[in-house]
Amino acid sequence: MTPSLDSAPDLIDLLAAMENPIARLAAGKHHDPFEFLGVHPSPLSSEQTQWVLREWLPTAEKARVKLQNGEFIELQRVPNSDLFYTILSSQVYQTLPAHYTVSWCEGNGIWHESVSPYSFLPVIGELDLHLFSEGRHWEIYDVLGAHPQTQDGVAGVCFAVWAPAAERVSVVGDFNAWHGLRHPMRVLGSSGIWEIFIPGLQSLDLYKFEIRHRESGQVVVKTDPYAQAMEMRPKNACKVYQSQYEWQDQAWLEQRAQQAWHAAPINIYEVHLGSWQRDDAGRFLNYREIAHRLVAYVQWMGYTHIELLPVSEHPLDQSWGYQTTGYYAPTSRFGSPDDFRYFVDYCHQNGIGVFLDWVPAHFPKDSFALGRFDGSALFEHEDPRLGEHQDWGTYIFNFGRNEVRNFLIANALYWLKTLHIDGLRVDAVASMLYLDYSRNAGEWLPNKHGGRENLEAIEFLQTLNYEVHAQVPGVLMMAEESTSWPMVSRPTWMGGLGFSMKWNMGWMNDTLSYMEKEPVFRAYHHNELTFSQMYAYSENFVLPLSHDEVVHMKHSLIGKMPGDDWQKAANLRLLFAYQMLNPGKKLLFMGCEFAQWGEWNESQSLPWELCDVPLNRGVQLFSRELNHLYQQQSALHQRDFEHHGFEWVDCHDYQQSILSFMRHSDEQSLICIFNFTPVVRENYRIGVPQDGIYRELLNSDADCFGGSNVGNGGELYAQPGAWMNQSHHLDLTLPPLGVLVLEHVRS
Template identity: 50%
Template sequence: MHYSPSVLLYSRFSDFDIGLFKAGKHFRLYDKLGSHVVEHEGTTGTYFAVWAPNADAVSVIGNFNGWNNEAHYLGARWDGSGIWEGFIPNIGQGEAYKYFIRSNSGGYFERADPYALYCEEPPRTASIVWNTWYEWQDQEWMNRRPQFNALDKPISVYEVHLASWRRDPSNPDRFLSYRELARDLVEYVTHMGFTHVEFMPVMEHPFLGSWGYQVTGYFAPTSRFGSPQDFMFLIESLHRAGIGVYLDWVPSHFPGDAHGLYNYDGSHLYEHADPRQGFHPDWSSYIFNYGRNEVRSFLISNALFWFDRYHADGLRVDAVASMLYLDYSRKEGEWVPNQYGGRENLDAVSFLKELNEVAYGNYGDIQMIAEESTSWPGVSHPTWQGGLGFGMKWMMGWMNDTLRYFAKEPIYRRYHQQELTFSTVYAFTENFMLPLSHDEVVHGKGALVSKMPGDEWQRFANLRLLYAFMYTHPGTKLLFMGGEFGQTSEWSHDYSLDWHLTQYEPHKGVENMMCDLNRLYKNEPALYDFNFAGYGFEWIDQSDSENCVLVYCRKGHHWQEYVVVVANLTPVARHDYRIGLPHNGTWSEIFNSDKHDYWGSGVVNHYPKEAEMESWQGKAQSISISLPPSGITVWKLKEHPDVSNSNYSENNIKEEKKKKAPKGLSDGK
């Protein structure tokens, strides 16, 4: 046992804390482990605690002791927890430090603190003594969050990579700070009308080219843009503007950097020892050991930390599929079956269920969102129904099918209409979010607009059509930055978005339409009331593949809120096109993606249409309209002369709900 006279025996752990930690049930470890400025015996200093059960000795090194690894030894607890701790007087906030670990296998390591609240700016790697005190002024948002963050509310997410959203125009190599983003980003997202932002991982990461997905500081927002309090100010500013904040979170793997979690105390502490279980071949990173109780406590504590200390409104959990399957991205013989001989990672499944139960149990008005690309059943179903307990799941099938369809020349689309319609076959099996994310505009895939066929006008018309289809399709929405104005170059993390493009009409038109789409989405309950229930959607006609036209209805709680959507998927305007309607009365066009303001050709329906009692597409009434080329038009009932003449009454709605009851929302929802 090593003690230093300059390190005093002091502990923040009770026996109960240790019991919870060993059992994997301590979910506020950030209050205990790490570095904390405290007063002990009348002296202010810093308490340090680190989990290193296979260490023979642990000391704290830093500027305060000249990085002398023999100056400040911590003491090992006597309870077998593997925790080393101690109090060093007269050092406080702002001190840089690491742990010097001598392994019982004979190795020596300098490690950053896994529970550090702040880190040196990369490429430096030391932890910094800090606190997360902040006088929050977003109470109005927090009180009303259930109204803005629920599954039956409009959720349109703007995905942002902070280092490349916008840079200093006078110095393109300089990042905007959290506080500068609190001005510029908040103003822009408010103008565009998105309900939420999602930040690609802000947790400290050494390599900018990982986009934040190779995390070394799980409890520290990256210092590239400022202090923890500066990041809190950004979140607070978004909240005060009525915008929710989701954080990308990576519990699936971590990098092998020398100061990070890998081989932390000379043993495979956080990861599996067997590389068939502990090494990720795709990302050359290491996989958490979800069966180890202390690791589960670390990860679940980290999830709750961002809700507790940073007022996050949700976590988008990265690479869930890689966690669920033992053979993910592995060849035969390169993976270890579970105890039943199967490919399911039972420890990861158990961990994800507990994660979601604890998250929703403590914060019932947040969202847990799974990036999961397989057909694993019940990802967004409650755990008590056998699901994983997420609130939402990315709809990767919709994204792949839709982009594949839109990449086709219009002349061939008549043969592939089922690629667009197939998503509604399974759209209500999960609580789906429709993603057009960063993954679709990197690694040679090009920008979204570059995937579209035709000349410049057709490409931009198709892009507007894609977005309008996305916003009228069941499910919540996510769009990666730059897509909202038709960025033409593939995204690069090293450069700002091409903001100069917005001065040109095609790009300004897309941006104008996205503002109006977000407004339409928020103002029309039919587009969000029943995002995840089959009775919120009805095909009116999906059979006109010859003309590549789709007609469908989105339904709210009341039939007066219904909207009818007509998509013309070829660049040919169609006049006098008849569509069936769910009610008689006067119908008006409330959105058209071909408006001149959007750089469209202006094939719009200026005047309301009175429904004619002519049966069409299975409906008793219909109207004849003009369809814009490569465009979507949305119609809503403005006047209804006689409710009794409607062929769809409130009683019909109630009966349909009984037939198409939803599978169940997530825990806490």
Template identity: 60%
Template sequence: MSPKNVRPPEIAGSPQDTYLFNEGRNSQTYRLLGAHAQTAGGVVFRVWAPNARSVSVIGSFNGWNGASDPLVSLGDSGIWAGYVGHAAVGDLYRFEIVAADGYRRVKSDPYARECELRPANASRVAAPDCYRWNDAAWLRRRAQTDWLHAPMSIYEVHAGSWMRHPDGRLYSWRELAARLIPYALEQGFTHLELLPVSEHPLDESWGYQTTAYFAPSARYGTPDDLKFFVDACHQAGLGVLLDWVPGHFPADEWALARFDGSALYEHEDPRLGLQLDWGTCIFNYGRHEVKSFLLSSAHCWLAEYHFDGLRVDAVASMLYLDYSRKPGEWLPNRFGGRENLDAIDFLRQLNTLVHGEFAGALTFAEESTAWPMVSRPVNLGGLGFSMKWSMGWMNDSLRYFHRDPLYRRWHHNEMTFGQMYAYSENFVLPLSHDEVVHGKGSLIGKMPGDNWQRFANLRLLLAWQMTTPGKKLLFMGSEFGQWREWSEQRELDWALLGEARHVGVLRVLRDLNGVYRERPAMHELDFDAAGFAWIDCHDADHSVLSWLRRARDGRFVVVVCNFTPQVREHYRIGVPQLGDYAELINTDSAFYGGSNVGNGGRVSAVPGNWMHLPASLSLTLPPLACLVLALCD
């Protein structure tokens, strides 16, 4: 088959779509580019390769012969296209690109909707979307949810290592739906967050070195299998968030890097185009077609797969031109600064798109610096994210908990400092996968003391997270105190749930989630200083903190944490009202594996000004434990 002299109109696609793609304003380019099976048979292929001398599609349908099916150039758009009548759904394919220098490259399709199972890496012609969704009720509720004031407790999951078959085989999405969904609901989580599911060749990258930005990994089944999983989550009342990686891409020669012989998706200059820490390429956010590519990827996951939001990975690496670079290794922006102005513009465009087109969908920034207004609206000068991970809270908390309780009194400020900035952003409090890998050990492995103290500390850490203002995120395995550091190569150590102490951790997490969800005081004002007040933040000598959480209607919950293994009798704190107070949570309960020190489930307030409050409680504070109390109804 030879290219025609006249461009066939049936392969060109919509001129408006092409124009918007070249303008950086087409957020549905996946409907234009890629492989599109035709109802009458055959496949239309389109690929952007503006600097190529020639482009052919090769595949299982033509013996991988570049002379069989050449594509034609669609002019200044930079797009090459062609119709291949003998190609069909399920066929493997690549693009053979001859660059301006005459060098031949064989590339997978950047817009592929399906891929070959790793370690193979060809693209696959996907069937037209015909999945029938059953989550309309969920999407209506999502659109009407006031997420700022709603509870959000996220269970972060790596699909390939949550649970496996006895022989080590990965679960499919349908198998995960049958097991993971009821488990997450039973533990009281409101959302799942999946580590990247975009196709990636290397298991050890956990999905963060993406090679196909529109294709779910073949490790877990077909695109319809992933849709089934998300659909099942929604029908069960569970939200699903996706970890998404627009900050960098791997340098594999068969993927995006130097796609048409030039630095097409990345920068030519390595001072702009190389991510030195990870050995990857940085997207050129100033190139219109690259913006269309990334915006379209985000749109695809939300529109085609019904994800409820995107967690954007490594935002700091996108914002700063000198990120992890020494002087002389980076180029300043046009004003001489270190801010990546093109990336800032892209992120604002992304958040405007998500919030404008997907009612109730959310975006989360993993951003580790003090960049201002990350989670503030674009029209007010912010980046437009819904929420930002609080890396400061995480680092301070884990540093404090790692200390021997004997020395915690000297580091009291590590637990109180977070309130100085807690309402500057809409924060998520993350205890994520990053904290249990690369030699950092598991959460329980970070805890000091003997085994009894380690479990008590872990229960206390979970309570500290759940009672502190901010939405919550917990990585899998931490909810039951897995000892071993997480590895993508094996499933979680589920056998530990045969031991009472691990069951106790799971129980306390479940009950904390329940109180967090059911008590408006615990979540309604997560992002508002009016929802929090210290009762006493100065008792460093005893390593005790006490505070109030308030709802919009004034109802409140009292929280007291004892960060030492010493029982404290007759410990008096002020409270806002007289009455009987019920212990909603005592993390030292025998039910959770504790020593069962407490207040018998109920304690009465007495009148008299104490700590500038009109009444007070005399409490027995259990060792290494948190008490959550509320007025009895």
């Protein structure tokens, strides 16, 4: 059925009226195809007695539209164009469904059909646009991106993307043969947001955005910044994704929100999922497989939390995840987003928290991702003195732009709220805080006051931490910040950055520097062990021995230790004990706990076979004993951030390289004595606060740990007589390169 016009001149006028929009569509320059495509009153009918239906079908040879009664109206092609149209009388218009179905044939005799996207009104509301423009739409991930939904009873996917410098944006994918002119989107006023609802699409369909810059005419194909799933590298298309997962961790989340985490044991096992374990053929495990293996191991070892190196989608394995291209998408290397949900859920159901490394400081320049997203410097600064990291070859986010801040803060909230992550370790905070970070004079721009502080980044971090703590009580925000910036872990209302904790890089550097020295020289560097107590309570500190210390020719932890193999293992046990017994929460990178000899290699599994070697097994068992001791003894974690939780017994015995201190809680006190030389110290006297019996809770030189079994027979009796400002004393045998932990048993 083909309606006809009464006169040819009218048809000529109609075609003339369509000439300019057709040219713009053909050139990919139409910023609002909805004003032309779909059904509109005919420009030749002043009283709306005729309607024009138009569809842009670049791959079609013929097309038709279906009426309510099942009949078809054949569409006519405008000569020398990809526009198909028909003129409807008012009577026929009444029989056309509000959301009508278009069928087309591409020349192979096979007909395709779909409800027209151009029959739908905008999906995104004014409030969403307003909040996003102000940078305060904390659930913008539910608006932008690709979301399966039903509009007026029609199932499909709503696509939306922010690209204010674009002249045209289209959705491309398998469903339209990746043809950039097939599904052009509408722009929503001056918001810079483009959207379209495409019926018939569903979860797991592949897509990207094709974007034409309005000034240069450059056309780029980009992944969706808000994509919640992506293809496995080296492919990089986005996937429409709708979670079907049903969480089972409500009890964990409720307990987390009420926990007094300051006084709780937090002992973190830092993990790179791609190299912790692999299958027998060297392939990646699925998130679900890893969950069962990793949780069983972490529980046996006595860690409280897992911290994942970044699992946001990234193209390069060698970047370890720190060159992020899919901020909202768990990497497909290990399975689907719901597989990742299972991983987190399984950890929670088994009492293990999950932290995530998060990278808001910079992003890579890959052409398919965020860099110059709409042809302009959208997420980054235009000026490379502000917008590029010279060391890493990456772009720096423009923290002063509302929509960019919104993108990042909403992303943090997405991982914490939607994916149930328990906290974020924010990478490279120092690079965000200083405008002259790793730059020479003339390579950076000062702030409005002439200073080097990045005021916009400071505001971003404060807003980030405020919103996270307000919206997700109980989660933790940790800063990797390597300078002396004040109040990193103090509340924003005090002028702090608002983090929960800060990595203590000074403690880590000083301690490793000391431990790498031959014991004969340690006496001259005693202050490297004691200095950290000068600032230990200025922040809420995590004591890290992280992945950064076992790569790039720095050697493994046991490889850093001096001496023969026995001394190396003894020194490593001593290092682990010094970390665990000092104030502060703890972090250790995978493989270090069983004394991996080689540097970490992200391309292969950890060498688990070492756990069958007596030396390595001894270190692993000692790590396990330390972890369980830390959890069980309140003195080792209850007052981590309070100066009265720590008391020196003797910090001055540099000549013998011996340190001793007490750790206190409300219920108990423990005495920790360290001998940093391979010399057995007989009758070494230390002061203790009361008389009675003291028991060895831990001796790192026990033979079960690979030590020489030098000790004190398990129990000691305090003698009257003041020593080291204490009322009583003990005469001890200190094991070589060893540590003792003593507990007062009874008077």
